[in-house]
Amino acid sequence: MTAPPSQTNTATGSDVVELLPLRAAYLPSDHVQIEVRGLTDDGSLSLWSLGELVTTVEARGSGVVDLGVLPVGTYGVELTTASLTADSSSQALARTAVEVTADVRSRLRYGFVADYAPGRDLAPVIDMVRRLHLTGVQLYDWAYRHADLVAGGEDYRDALNRPVSLETVRRLTGAIRDAGSRSFGYAAVYGVGRAEWPRWEHAALLTPSGPAYGLADFLSLVDPAEPSWLDHFTQDLGRSIDAVGLDGFHLDQYGYPKRAVRADCVTVDVADSFVTLIDAVRERLPDSHLVFNNVNDFPTWRTGKSPQDAVYIEVWEPHVTLGSLGHVVARARGVGDGKPVVIAAYQHVYDSAPAVESDLATAFTMATLFSHGATQLLAGDGDRILVDPYYVRNHTVEPSTAALLQRWYDFLVEHDALLLDPSVVDVTGAYAGAYNDDADVTYAHAAVAREAEAGAVWRRVARAGNALVVHLVNLVGQEDTLWDAPRLPVGHPGPGTLRVRRTGPGLPRVRVADPSTTPRLVEVAVVADGDHAVAQLPAPHVWQIVVIDDGAGQARS
Structure with a gap:
């Protein structure tokens, strides 16, 4: 994996500098407060909304910084000191994200x-x-x-x-x-243990051979609607x-049975x-x-x-x-x-493969789920991830895994409007490909595929409000597309070429972000090519998003 931005503050002598929101989500009436840990110098927190700077607030050493009441939305937060600038998210000493929501x-x-x-x-x-x-x-x-x-x-x-x-x-x-x-x-919706079974066996869901369905040797199943x-x-x-x-x-349920006869001879769907x-x-x-x-x-x-x-x-x-x-x-x-x-999606891979290979498997899983508009149940109990359906048999994370999760969950929250909003819709079939010729990406050293395909860059296009969001999942170097298997090192497709049909005389605005390398949206240069516009994209690591605003109103310099 590409290493995240360093959290070692050599200028101030602190080994770990971290930003932690006081809350997982804030209400619109809340003051958004960020705890700064490990900072022994003065710095500043910059607040970003989809790549746009909102405000900057001083941070005087460790403690809680109040960013005030913020509009509903999601934001990235970056810490810099005098020796660093806020021009590049890769130079930030530490990052986090915040959500402000009424629901x-x-x-x-x-x-x-x-x-x-x-x-x-x-x-x-x-x-x-x-x-x-x-x-x-x-x-x-x-x-x-x-x-x-x-x-x-x-x-x-x-x-x-x-x-x-x-x-x-x-x-x-x-x-x-x-x-x-x-x-x-x-709460299991239909599981009954041995001691309680005599009270509930009249509601049992029966196997064709007669006994009640069960789980292992300690639960029997009843009709949940009895x-x-x-x-x-x-x-x-x-x-x-x-x-x-x-x-x-x-x-909770266990996935079976789908139809069964109840103990009183009623057939249950x-x-x-x-x-x-x-x-x-x-x-x-x-x-x-x-x-x-x-x-x-x-x-x-x-x-x-x-x-x-x-x-x-x-x-x-x-x-x-x-x-x-x-x-x-x-x-x-x-x-x-x-x-x-x-x-x-339980990442059993950690039980059998080194962290570096397992972390890549998790990254590809998150890239797939986040880019399709879903989240993953994986992390918990302070320093554990799930590798088994019996959650007690969990896995203690390595530092690399903890850093991966923090980086990707920050990215998920910061770009929520482009990823998880229910109005986001997949438009790949309507925009990409030679017939459509509206928005597509090519690479000199890798094929581009509409479906997840080993050895290719998996390209999908979504519409989020008035913007197009191109998702690029880099499967170059992989021999298969299993999500719960050790991953080979990520291959390098080289820079990409984005070609977009222009709406009007102006040039579209194109920005990219990547949770492994460029956690905040940054602009790339765009040039006209007749009725199209062209932009050169940096090579993706595991997952890159490209945001296209069509710029129909007027030409961009």
């Missing part, structure tokens, strides 16, 4: 927690919430039992014998809320809010039952924030329009390539009525 539900940058031991230090978790701008945190396996969430008292062992302190859970929900985020308590279960489940969620102060729930359950939870808990897990895209087509706060999909085989991830996101956005889309 925190409109985005879900999702993380997790899986440790509730008594007396746990929560500071690393909250730092991660702030550092990665996580607007939701899943509290995984916090409950006493799957079918009896809060019956264990104040301290207990969970269903898989891990210690849980409700005092720790309460501190977590409060601290997450104070950091401008939300806590979602994990009336007595549904009443119990929704009441249990309400009791959980009262007990520990959750903001909402992560409603489980997709319909999931919709019934989501509707019932929303009716019982109208203010709660809800996320339902569409395991392997089942049944996104039915639940996407349900009254929940995101379209969340946990992917498995056959969704194993970068291209398949893009198609999953496109389908989810198509049925989600503008809800944020989150993909749980």
Whole structure:
């Protein structure tokens, strides 16, 4: 990977300088405040909106800098000192990003927690919430039992014998809320443990051979819409809010069965039952924030329009390539009525490959998801990422991975309007290619492909407001397009040539950004070529975005 801008401040003698927003997201009435850590000299914070300088504020050593009340939007923040200028983002001593929003539900940058031991230090978790701008945190396996969430008292062992302190859970929900985020308590919508099974076996979903469907050897499955279960489940969620102060729930399932016979001989379409359950939870808990897990895209087509706060999909085989991830996101956005889309793509690769190869796999996964308008559930618990569906079996990150995540999540937030806005639409087929001849990129040393193709630059074009956004994912040097496999070093396609059809007499404005090398939008030179305009683009690393404003009004000098 290309190294991020250095965070070593040799001028002031501080080893690490960092910017941390006090909140993952700010309301329009909030003062936007940034904590400066490790700075022993005077400097300044510059605030940027899609490459345009908004304001500059002094930073006198470490401490909290108040940027004031800002308009709704997303911003990049850069720290410079007297020895550096703010002309180039690559020279910034440290960077972060901030979001100001009137509706925190409109985005879900999702993380997790899986440790509730008594007396746990929560500071690393909250730092991660702030550092990665996580607007939701899943509290995984916090409950006493799957079918009896809060019956264990104040301290207990969970269903898989891990210690849980409700005092720790309460501190977590409060601290997450104070950091401008939300806590979602994990709740399986149809799983029942052995001790509770006699009460619920009348609602069992049965295999064709007779026994109830189950998970491993400790859970059996019931019809989530069976009336007595549904009443119990929704009441249990309400009791959980009262007990520990959750903001909402992560409603989980296991992807099977899709149709089954219930113990009372009723044939159940489980997709319909999931919709019934989501509707019932929303009716019982109208203010709660809800996320339902569409395991392997089942049944996104039915639940996407349900009254929940995101379209969340946990992917498995056959969704194993970068291209398949893009198609999953496109389908989810198509049925989600503008809800944020989150993909749980567990990077198992870290268990078998060195960090440098695994970090590249994660970068390609993020490039695919972010460029298609989705986010990834991956990071949590302070210094961990997910490599397994049982979140307790997570992976402690290397410094390179932590730096990668911070850099890319900052990039995601700063360029939100170009990436995650529900109005962004893919227009590749209408703009690119020889027949259209409206906007395209070529490389002297690499092919350009419309789909994810090993050895090529994967090119897509989106429309964001009045701008075109060209996404360039560099698969040069790769032998396949698997998202959860070790990656070879990134190949070099050389500079690119952008050719754009002009709208009027003026020249379009062209800017580029790249989370690996150029984190803020910067302009590139544009020249006329008849009815077209041409710009030379720097070579992409993993992912580059090119923003084109058509400049129809008047000629640009």
